[in-house]
Amino acid sequence: MPKIGRMLQLGFIHSNREKVLEGLKKKNFQDLELVDKIIASDDLRKNLQFNTEELLAKRNAASKAIGALIAEGRKEDAEAKKAEVSAIKETIDNYALQLAEVEALVDGMLVRLPNLPNERVPEGKSADDNTVIRQHGEIPQLHDGAVPHWDLITKYDLVDFQTGVKITGSGFALYKGKGAKLQRAMIQYFLDHNIAGGYTEYMPPYVVNTASAYGTGQLPDKEGQMYHMAIDDLYLIPTAEVPVTNIYRDEIIPSASLPVKMTAYTPCFRREAGSFGKDVRGLNRVHQFDKVEVVQMAEASTSYDVLEEMVLHVEKLIQSLGLPYRILLLCGGDMGFASAMTYDFEVYSAAQERWLEVSSVSNFESFQSNRMKIRTKDENGKTQLLHTLNGSSLALPRILASLLENYQTPEGILIPEVLRPYFGADMIA
């Protein structure tokens, strides 16, 4: 485990034990005893740290004195002093060892603690308990003989799953011809939409180190869900959020540069073990998919305004594609590990007759910035943790699925107006 710094969260846990427990319960976190274990271990840690530092201070003072004595030529006094320091050395080493152990213990427990939900997050155990904030767009009436996207994909030769299996394995799609071009068109259009919204485009590495994966909270929580390259101890990114947020790891951002708004297109890699049936059919769930992400870093006082702004930004994008969608406020039990509040966007997939999640917009408050030490200076010159936020704008495969299904006609698949300049045609026939 990389060093992620002594967490400021500790002070909060100490003085808000009840609140922390309450929040964890809302998030459906099972291992509630962890909180008291952390508090106890941290008390021990402080104690050890105090004792250790006291001895270190003593040693430093004595060592300085030795230097002075030697300078004065009082060799014997210096030797006597040396013996004195040597005597406490063993104790120091002993303490330091214990301290390191306890620190590792505390850190190890702390990284397993999820973020607390915002007060406004509703109670609930699962996706069934999410709140629909609003719904928009007509559910299209499909013509007779309308089919799900996996059949359309075959019919128009847009994606070749069999060959993807041959090349790699199941869940790896081979986009082809118009299918590949439509992907590229969407990526380009989504990025342009984000740039117009004030986001700066980035092309980050698609592979990250463990420090980055810890920073955004993928580790240790989602260890098994990322592809790991053992030889180099690197991870394939599950989302652009990881490299993009880590751009500012260990940085102090001048307040004049806030909020930081970034966007990036990347492929995303997810192992997603243990799903089956209609959930993974066609493009519903794949191991590698394309996504355009938006990330913001904002001052704590404004982060919930920023969250709403990001929701509107994504909403406009979906609207422009003419897809029926709804926005959900996730309940405590359905939220991600690192999030304090999450809105999910779902588009309607007319032939499957179900909602598909295409975006997730979250405020992480200081959970990620605490791990990554992303800070700013306030008016008083004090360093303050920033809040980090991110959202998909958008995840492509399910958008493609729903575009194909909703826009199918007996003559072919209509391309939404906004994509036509990028795609170079108004129909796939």
Add this chain to the structure above:
RNA sequence: GGAGAUUUGUCCGAGUGGUUGAAGGAGCACGCUUGGAAAGCGUGUAAACGGGAAACUGUUUCGAGGGUUCGAAUCCCUCAGUCUCCGCCA
């Protein structure tokens, strides 16, 4: 991948074992000066983690980790980044 050089604060840069968290400069902030600005002068200018109501104070940090030593930016080891040459390569 091989060989050599290098890695110091916001930046440049000094520093080969003893008040060095770090000279000097630049930048930045504040103050003085000025009709105003520039120049000039003065002062200040890292973070993390502790103790303390606070003033203040302790520890750690000179690429990262380990070691030697009473004491390390300075010596040793391992790893990483950068640069140059060679090799390989889109």
